Amino acid sequence: MLNGIPLEHFMIISAILFSAGLFSVLSRKNAIMILIGIELMINAGILNLVVFGAFDKQKNEGQVFALFAIVLAAAGVAVALAIILNVYRQFKTVEPNQVEEMKY
Amino acid sequence: MENFVGIIQSSINDTLGSWIYLLPEISLAFIFILMIVADLFWAKRIKNLVAIIAVSGLFITILETLDQFLLIHSSAIPLFGGMIKLSVSSVWYKLLIELSGLLVMLFSLRDFQLRNTEKGGSEYFSLVLVVTIGLNFMVMAQNLLMIYLSVEFVSVCSYILAAYLTGNKRSEESGMKYALFGAVASAVMLYGMSLLYGFTGTLDITSSAFYNGLASISLMSASVALLLTLAGLFFKISAFPMQVWVPDVYEGAPTPITAFLSVAPKVAGIALLITFITAVNSTNTTTGSVFLASTESLLAVVAIVTMTIGNFSALWQTNVKRLMAYSAIGHSGFILMGVAAYSMTGQKAILFFLFVYALANIGAFLVIGYFSNVFHSEELEDYKGMGMKYPLISVAMVIFLVSLTGLPPTAGFVGKFFIFSAAVEAYMIGGNVLLLIMVIFGVVNTVVSLFYYFKIPLNLYLRKAKTEISLEKGNLLFSVIIIFLALFTLFLGIFPSKLMGLMNW
Numbered sequence: 001m002l003n004g005i006p007l008e009h010f011m012i013i014s015a016i017l018f019s020a021g022l023f024s025v026l027s028r029k030n031a032i033m034i035l036i037g038i039e040l041m042i043n044a045g046i047l048n049l050v051v052f053g054a055f056d057k058q059k060n061e062g063q064v065f066a067l068f069a070i071v072l073a074a075a076g077v078a079v080a081l082a083i084i085l086n087v088y089r090q091f092k093t094v095e096p097n098q099v100e101e102m103k104y
Numbered sequence: 105m106e107n108f109v110g111i112i113q114s115s116i117n118d119t120l121g122s123w124i125y126l127l128p129e130i131s132l133a134f135i136f137i138l139m140i141v142a143d144l145f146w147a148k149r150i151k152n153l154v155a156i157i158a159v160s161g162l163f164i165t166i167l168e169t170l171d172q173f174l175l176i177h178s179s180a181i182p183l184f185g186g187m188i189k190l191s192v193s194s195v196w197y198k199l200l201i202e203l204s205g206l207l208v209m210l211f212s213l214r215d216f217q218l219r220n221t222e223k224g225g226s227e228y229f230s231l232v233l234v235v236t237i238g239l240n241f242m243v244m245a246q247n248l249l250m251i252y253l254s255v256e257f258v259s260v261c262s263y264i265l266a267a268y269l270t271g272n273k274r275s276e277e278s279g280m281k282y283a284l285f286g287a288v289a290s291a292v293m294l295y296g297m298s299l300l301y302g303f304t305g306t307l308d309i310t311s312s313a314f315y316n317g318l319a320s321i322s323l324m325s326a327s328v329a330l331l332l333t334l335a336g337l338f339f340k341i342s343a344f345p346m347q348v349w350v351p352d353v354y355e356g357a358p359t360p361i362t363a364f365l366s367v368a369p370k371v372a373g374i375a376l377l378i379t380f381i382t383a384v385n386s387t388n389t390t391t392g393s394v395f396l397a398s399t400e401s402l403l404a405v406v407a408i409v410t411m412t413i414g415n416f417s418a419l420w421q422t423n424v425k426r427l428m429a430y431s432a433i434g435h436s437g438f439i440l441m442g443v444a445a446y447s448m449t450g451q452k453a454i455l456f457f458l459f460v461y462a463l464a465n466i467g468a469f470l471v472i473g474y475f476s477n478v479f480h481s482e483e484l485e486d487y488k489g490m491g492m493k494y495p496l497i498s499v500a501m502v503i504f505l506v507s508l509t510g511l512p513p514t515a516g517f518v519g520k521f522f523i524f525s526a527a528v529e530a531y532m533i534g535g536n537v538l539l540l541i542m543v544i545f546g547v548v549n550t551v552v553s554l555f556y557y558f559k560i561p562l563n564l565y566l567r568k569a570k571t572e573i574s575l576e577k578g579n580l581l582f583s584v585i586i587i588f589l590a591l592f593t594l595f596l597g598i599f600p601s602k603l604m605g606l607m608n609w
Contacts, residue, residue, distance in 0.1 A: 041291035048298035080283040
């Protein structure tokens, strides 16, 4: 119990977040929307870590991990956005299925 | 409160005592800072200054890594409160990663695409160096936090490297695909790790709480968490089902980076996978681990599917880099055979195989880079008749391809032989039929790989070039490295015990 909210509720929310993110990654055509989906998935993981970390009073490993994950997610998205910007300059589109210079 | 003082004191002592074991990584970090400063102030005056610092710095680091063999004798040393662990095998992996980093830097010095990019090459060398630091930590990681950090460290820098050629459509496309696939894989891995943390209450995968926590919950929930975490690791070693990014990224990225990505992250990923599998299966109880049978079967199935997909898709390729990408997927399957065998001999077989694979693969990509410097093409069509014009390089290419196929008298044969025998040995002991099926598939795949590897010598020697064009002379530095690697491949094929004898832990 965390402030009266049972643990299951947090886990259900994070599972929904993760599935929504994965759905967005698989179904969206725009690279930016895919990135948003990825962010949702990462946030699901972070939420889990923070919630489980509340039970780990001595070492607080979960909270520390969550901090690192937030920073790394920001770094990853910054790099991905820069690359997508470059792709837009070359191809005039950000839809991955229209970016196909290489043939199978 | 008294309690805390003791804990703080001991952890400070632990941290201070650990620094000495991190000498290679610390010096890499210092060289990185030095490179940035040098690039800012003196790069205009002295040509190639950053590259020279990078190469010499990495050379010093290799010497320091060699020195670590004297530092640790037999038992592994946990450092920084169990965050990382330095063992003899991890020093070997680090050595292999740094050597391939050095070769790739020498390779990049003379690559025409990289020399002609508008950005210049100075950031490029610092990024390769940073990836090397990340890979070093990946090899030693013992904690879920450290695993996630190092994997992301490597991934984020690799995205930039793959997309380094601004203005080149293929490079940008490969960078975007790599970044999107990689970010999804690491997000999935993070979710899996958060579940593992919830189930076990610890991030330290070597502690007994980790195994006991996983074994006490239902197998279904434990496998979901483990599979999600493994997905991120499978992405790094390009194993099924996370192998879809490989062909596009390898084809589009600059050739030196393709060579680097096909070797170094795979080496570190395999080392990390072995650490993880060992941790999941380490238990003090007499009945053995509850996960042993299922991980063995999972790895065997993944190995079978990975090598079959890789080798059969390679048959239809007409671009040499794309062909090598599929061959890299096939090789991941072969290495996973060794991981599935999961034994002491298996681990040594994997290390030997990785050494041999790194030599032959970097060598083959160097030849591709050499040829693309000369006639600016990576299509198989354009290789026609080149064997007569560049005899020495073409012979070296044949040696690398024979080694990758796994035929005597090259090192590839010995490497594959060790992997196969480790798998058969594991079958004899454990009696898991999937391991036997895996070995059979391995043999079939070796035969299949012969067909596509030999398309390259076929074009080099037996087909005539359509048009006579005057060609520039190749690069001397490339020729020297290529011939050295080819000779070393042959040497290890004839005297494998020279290297195998050194690997004792």
